[in-house]
Amino acid sequence: MSQTTQGNFADFGIDTISLAGPLEPKLKAAREAGFSQIMLSARDVVGHPDGLDAAVAAVQASGLRVTGFQVLRDFEGLSGHLHDYKVDVAKSMLDLCRRLGAKVLLVCSTTSVHAQEDREHMARDLRKLAMLAVPLGIRIAYEALSWGRHVNEFPQAWDVVLRADMPNLGIGLDSFHAFATKTAADELDLIDPYKIFLVQLADFMWQEIRSVEERITTARHFRVFPGEGVHSAEVADWVLRLHRLGYRGDYSFEVFNDDYQQMPLPTVAARARRSALWLGETVLRRSVPLPNAIKLKRA
Template identity: 75%
Template sequence: MKNIADFGMDTITLAGTLPAKLAAVREAGFGQIMLSARDLTGHDAGVDAAVAAVRASGLRVTGFQVLRDFEGLSGHLHDYKVDVARSMLEMCAALGCRVLLACSSTSKHATEDPEPIARDLRQLAMLALPLRIKVAFEGLSWGRSINQYTEAWDVVQRADMPNLGIGIDSYHVFATQTPLGALDDVDPDKIFLVQLSDFMWNEVRTPEERIDTARHFRVFPGEGVHSAMLAELVRKLDALGYRGDYSFEVFNDDYQQMPQATVAARARRSAVWLAEDILRRSVPLPGTMRLRAA
């Protein structure tokens, strides 16, 4: 029997303290969690205590997010972002996490030329390499020059680093209406992370609406109006040979006002729907989300 990807939750979905979030995710049966740098820096007892709490939870860290507006800058702005990147990589390594998520720049100070962008991503990957960390570069749907996974894949290829790949976020794919057929041109071994979510309306027409929906109104897979597209995306990735992690990237103000256990149960239902109805896998062990090929 061959293991395929686990599903995991993101702490951004849940209200409360880091220990409470870790407990809710674990008790819902998940084996992994996506962390934000703020989970560590905002912990009352400090970063070291936050790292210890994560390690004690038994949850594997899916990825660490998010490095913003890194690429395409120059001079003192570039140097500043390199320092930020080093700090995030250090926290990522302390967690034993193997994936740092970086999203495409929205800065008006960044160039749109793909060559300097690729050069900067190459530098970021080189900083991560000694720490055995992979960098997943994601195209934000409101990015200045890179807002689709196809464009992110182009600059990743230009950078040509073994530990640099792309992150796929279903929200941004649906927001930009990027054809899924373009995934055929992507090396599945270079997809380092897949984040899944849905939303309640068919289109997000402007960058402002994209940002507002992305940050406040996402829902779990199977709860929105793009279930068929999301199922197609997951099947497509599976058919291409993607065997990495799926994380639920759900920003939702309403979920922040609900008990953690209630929200985590919704996430579990989404994982079971994707596993059993979409990928047609079985969940062999009670209380886990590890899936095995039939």
């Protein structure tokens, strides 16, 4: 790879959720595919058969930079003992971030039926979370789940972030959720690029998702890497828009796919590598793909 391509490739990482098997082989596959960063899932760390210390040691030994840690769910909008319980969970996850060297904790918008719709309440809760994270040097990325109860599109998440007004609280963007809700890409232009703390990229194989149930099923079982699905042009547009906006942070491939869970790790990691090269060589170098070349090239 050229020096320019290497620089662009380094912007992209893979999520351990995208790979099957134990933590160490996942780290090895990502590294051997050429990635320099990894997004960690809590279940890969706390579920390590030799315990948390062994998981932390494996991450450190891999030489991979930790893009971030996921995911804190159903945090905002609660009251009373439910709120206290979630604050306790959040403290535990922040401590895991600290131990793993993760500088970003991903928080997904709540799906809880017990959460209040009041955005000022949500902002207050996220402000408290961000304050807990300040002494640890951790940033909080708030992401809109496309089936979130009150926040299900990223402009809504951005509104809550603005209301909370904390320097270490920003937004996490996920292309899958935006494509699933058909949120206009123009809305990206309204976000401060310095408050975008993480961008997760994925595609899927059909044009339209007709129900919330189908949205959840697709998200959890049928995502594909950028360039492999039918939204390649939209993925390219997203990355270019973010680059023009001034975003220079990390991109991570978050691909839940049952088929990939049955493939050898090097095979799946190689698919992720092709996506990173496509985005780095073609998209970020501002090449304009021909209509019949917009799809990711196969090796």
